[in-house]
Amino acid sequence: MVTLGYHASHEQFPPSELLRLVRQADAAGFMAALNSDHFHPWTDAQGHSGFAWSWMGAALASTKLASVGVVNAPGQRYHPAIIAQALGTLAEMFPGRAWAALGSGQLVNEGITGQPWPAKDQRNARLLECVEIMRALFRGETVTYRGLVTVEDAKLYSRPAKPPMLVGAAITPATAEWVGGWADGLITISKPPAELRKMVDAFRRGGGEGKPMFLKVQLSWAEDEKAAVQGALEQWAANIFASSVLTDLRRPSQFAEMAKTVQPKDLEGNVRISSSLQRHIDWLAEDVKLGFSHLYLHNVNRGQEAYIQAFGEKVLPALRSA
Numbered sequence: 001m002v003t004l005g006y007h008a009s010h011e012q013f014p015p016s017e018l019l020r021l022v023r024q025a026d027a028a029g030f031m032a033a034l035n036s037d038h039f040h041p042w043t044d045a046q047g048h049s050g051f052a053w054s055w056m057g058a059a060l061a062s063t064k065l066a067s068v069g070v071v072n073a074p075g076q077r078y079h080p081a082i083i084a085q086a087l088g089t090l091a092e093m094f095p096g097r098a099w100a101a102l103g104s105g106q107l108v109n110e111g112i113t114g115q116p117w118p119a120k121d122q123r124n125a126r127l128l129e130c131v132e133i134m135r136a137l138f139r140g141e142t143v144t145y146r147g148l149v150t151v152e153d154a155k156l157y158s159r160p161a162k163p164p165m166l167v168g169a170a171i172t173p174a175t176a177e178w179v180g181g182w183a184d185g186l187i188t189i190s191k192p193p194a195e196l197r198k199m200v201d202a203f204r205r206g207g208g209e210g211k212p213m214f215l216k217v218q219l220s221w222a223e224d225e226k227a228a229v230q231g232a233l234e235q236w237a238a239n240i241f242a243s244s245v246l247t248d249l250r251r252p253s254q255f256a257e258m259a260k261t262v263q264p265k266d267l268e269g270n271v272r273i274s275s276s277l278q279r280h281i282d283w284l285a286e287d288v289k290l291g292f293s294h295l296y297l298h299n300v301n302r303g304q305e306a307y308i309q310a311f312g313e314k315v316l317p318a319l320r321s322a
């Protein structure tokens with residue numbers, strides 16, 4: 001059965017409010033949650049950026065959600081041994097319920113360390129080193145490693161009985177094919193069906209056949225169509241550009257400058273905008289047909305309470321019964 005999750009957007013809400021929202025989503029029938037580990041929001045208009053790891057512990061402790069995942073970029077802002085310790089602690093406390101999607105990161109978050117921002121191929125190589133280090137630590141090994149990252153005599157003493165899942169984050173088919181060879185699964189973002197099919201095929205071609213696939217679905221729903229469009233434009237216009245552009249921007253103000261050029265028609269294909277619940281059901285059903293077993297729904301506008309209630313009453317039951 002498909003897992004239907006709620007995306008908790010730290011960039012848009014203070015952590016306390018986000019915790020209340022994820023509890024509401026749990027009560028409404030959402031089965032899981034996803035959150036992203038950012039230091040900055042994309043724009044000042046979004047306005048928040050809570051610490052994902054503290055929040056995850058509270059969310060896992062105060063809900064019955066089957067799992068809570070985090071999107072993280074080890075290697076620059078975080079040492080991989082620290083991420084292994086953080087994730088391992090959550091997985092030991094909440095067996096089978098904590099997992100991470102790992103990617104090469106964005107400068108807007110990782111740049112706070114003041115270290116040089118590597119080229120994409122170097123970031124990928126560093127990420128793979130981090131994954132191998134984390135898995136060795138989860139196995140209980142004492143790790144010394146000297147490469148793009150350095151580890152000296154590290155051993156993880158508090159470990160979960162079963163290592164948490166490490167999913168590969170990808171935006172392009174090339175990255176999806178690459179993560180197919182090392183990741184426990186794939187996570188990507190919603191796109192038109194033909195583009196998503198390319199992602200699926202690339203992941204499977206690279207070694208991902210039979211592995212789970214996760215989809216973060218950007219949508220904007222409101223009871224009024226104009227409100228849905230306006231909410232998406234105000235909150236998500238900065239996020240529609242190519243990954244190769246967005247990963248190299250340093251400040252939220254730069255994202256905001258780019259967003260000034262975006263018109264409502266430009267959101268098509270990047271955000272699923274509709275006041276029709278049936279339209280959202282149809283879109284999500286197509287995702288399931290493509291092979292995505294975990295859908296994390298991110299309503300990008302600020303109208304969360306009405307969205308959670310409406311999707312809990314109409315959308316989630318329709319997809320569960322399909």
